[in-house]
Amino acid sequence: MKRRSFFTKINNWVIYILLTSAVAGVVIASIVLIDYLRKEEIKRIELFATAIKYQQEEIIEDPIALDLLLQISKTNNTIPVIVTDKNKIPIGPDFQKNIPEKIQQDPKKMLALLRKMESSYRPIELQMPDGNNQYVFYTNSDLLNNLRYSPYILGSLILAYIFFSFWFLRTIKKTDEGYVWAGLAKETAHQIGTPLSSMIGWITILRMENENSEGVKEIENDINRLKTISERFSKIGSVPELKDLNINETLQQNYDYLKSRISKKVIFRLILPKQEILVPHNRILLSWVMENIVKNAVDSMKGEGRLEIELYEKNKYTVIDFKDSGAGMTNYQSRNAFKPGYSTKKRGWGLGLSLAKRVIKEYHNGDIKIAQTEVGKGSTFRIIMKNS
Numbered sequence: 355m356k357r358r359s360f361f362t363k364i365n366n367w368v369i370y371i372l373l374t375s376a377v378a379g380v381v382i383a384s385i386v387l388i389d390y391l392r393k394e395e396i397k398r399i400e401l402f403a404t405a406i407k408y409q410q411e412e413i414i415e416d417p418i419a420l421d422l423l424l425q426i427s428k429t430n431n432t433i434p435v436i437v438t439d440k441n442k443i444p445i446g447p448d449f450q451k452n453i454p455e456k457i458q459q460d461p462k463k464m465l466a467l468l469r470k471m472e473s474s475y476r477p478i479e480l481q482m483p484d485g486n487n488q489y490v491f492y493t494n495s496d497l498l499n500n501l502r503y504s505p506y507i508l509g510s511l512i513l514a515y516i517f518f519s520f521w522f523l524r525t526i527k528k529t530d531e532g533y534v535w536a537g538l539a540k541e542t543a544h545q546i547g548t549p550l551s552s553m554i555g556w557i558t559i560l561r562m563e564n565e566n567s568e569g570v571k572e573i574e575n576d577i578n579r580l581k582t583i584s585e586r587f588s589k590i591g592s593v594p595e596l597k598d599l600n601i602n603e604t605l606q607q608n609y610d611y612l613k614s615r616i617s618k619k620v621i622f623r624l625i626l627p628k629q630e631i632l633v634p635h636n637r638i639l640l641s642w643v644m645e646n647i648v649k650n651a652v653d654s655m656k657g658e659g660r661l662e663i664e665l666y667e668k669n670k671y672t673v674i675d676f677k678d679s680g681a682g683m684t685n686y687q688s689r690n691a692f693k694p695g696y697s698t699k700k701r702g703w704g705l706g707l708s709l710a711k712r713v714i715k716e717y718h719n720g721d722i723k724i725a726q727t728e729v730g731k732g733s734t735f736r737i738i739m740k741n742s
Contacts, residue, residue: 377512384505391498395433396475402430403478403490406437406449410482432495436468438477440487444468452495596634596718598742601672602626605665608641612648617657625664632742633672639713643722646706647676647735654680654733667741674737675725682729691724714739 430451437449444450444464457463471477471491478490494502560573609624616622644663651661659679666673683691683698690696694708714722720739727733 373516377509377516380512381505381509384508388498388501388505391501392494395495395498398430399433399435399490399492400478402433402435403480406490407480407482407488432497434467434471434493434495436464436471436491437480438468438489438491440489442468442477442489445488596636598632598634599637600630601633601635601640601674601739602631602665604635604637604640605644605663605674607637608644609663612645616648616652616661619658620652620655621660623660623662625662627666631665631667631672633739634742635718635739639717643710643713643737646710650706651676651678651680651733651735654678654682656680659732670741672739672741674739676735676737677732678734679732682731682733683724683727684729688724688727688733692722 432452434453435451436444436453438444447458450458453464453467457467468491471493474493475491477492480488480490482488605624605626609622613622648661648663655661655678660677661679662675662677664675664677666675687698692707692711694705696708711722714720714737718739720737722735722737725734725736
């Protein structure tokens with residue numbers, strides 16, 4: 355079991371690293387692609403600036419060359435460009451490309467845009483023959499600006515999909531485990547029922563022979579207990595009936611039963627409030643939870659120590675604390691204590707506490723947790739349920 359758990363964890367980490375690498379790869383590839391597009395836009399602007407410069411000079415007389423320069427200047431339909439004089443004042447609408455009209459008509463907005471462009475890219479200086487140099491201001495196209503956020507959006511979507519997939523698969527796994535638990539419990543109840551019916555018949559015969567026999571009474575008590583156990587298993591997988599019952603009585607009944615069956619070296623105490631506390635619960639299932647917690651506590655103390663059950667109200671909730679003076683638990687043990695199959699005992703199946711958690715959380719809409727634990731100083735298990 356431990357070896358399988360170890361390799362399972364290794365496989366989980368391998369899958370996690372592979373998925374993380376895939377997401378990181380997608381994000382890095384997107385960033386590289388966007389950087390490539392940004393550099394391509396810069397090259398287009400440099401070519402555009404050269405075309406503007408040559409159009410204003412008279413050294414080129416070939417009409418084909420002039421037409422080519424004109425076509426180059428017209429190809430820019432996406433990158434915002436503003437051409438200014440040597441004082442960095444916009445020359446005019448004919449030397450502006452892809453600038454919104456509302457900005458063109460507002461000098462303040464135009465100057466603000468120029469400052470923003472200059473903070474993003476250094477303007478290209480055009481050396482003119484007459485000394486009246488010009489500057490070409492530019493910034494990223496809207497498409498490139500939008501693409502800048504795409505790696506993060508894409509990475510977030512992939513991570514969200516991965517988390518959703520894990521959640522979905524985990525939900526399916528829990529559902530399957532629930533069906534397995536229910537089937538196992540009902541089959542156990544069925545298997546117990548057959549010899550139990552026979553034992554009830556034999557106890558009837560024994561009672562006829564010696565009605566006041568102490569042995570017969572004890573056997574009858576154990577048969578009744580087996581009936582209760584069978585009922586517990588038969589209720590797993592079905593919705594139990596919860597009744598508003600005095601939980602003081604439920605705890606007292608179980609305490610009386612358990613006290614006579616655990617080691618005499620365990621100082622076993624039950625602390626109940628004077629007033630009644632009505633809590634919707636199923637006595638058969640709740641007694642099962644108590645037995646599992648008490649049994650684990652006694653095992654932890656190795657049959658010798660102090661065990662205290664305390665019932666009290668806190669706001670609108672009922673709290674049951676099980677305090678023992680046992681071996682206590684490490685952080686790792688306390689985190690895994692309620693997981694199916696986990697046990698600190700060599701021959702433990704790791705079913706008791708996981709079933710207790712299922713009964714409290716799913717059937718009673720309550721909570722069960724380890725409120726306090728320390729190695730060598732014992733543990734406190736806590737059950738919390740809502741009052742009527």
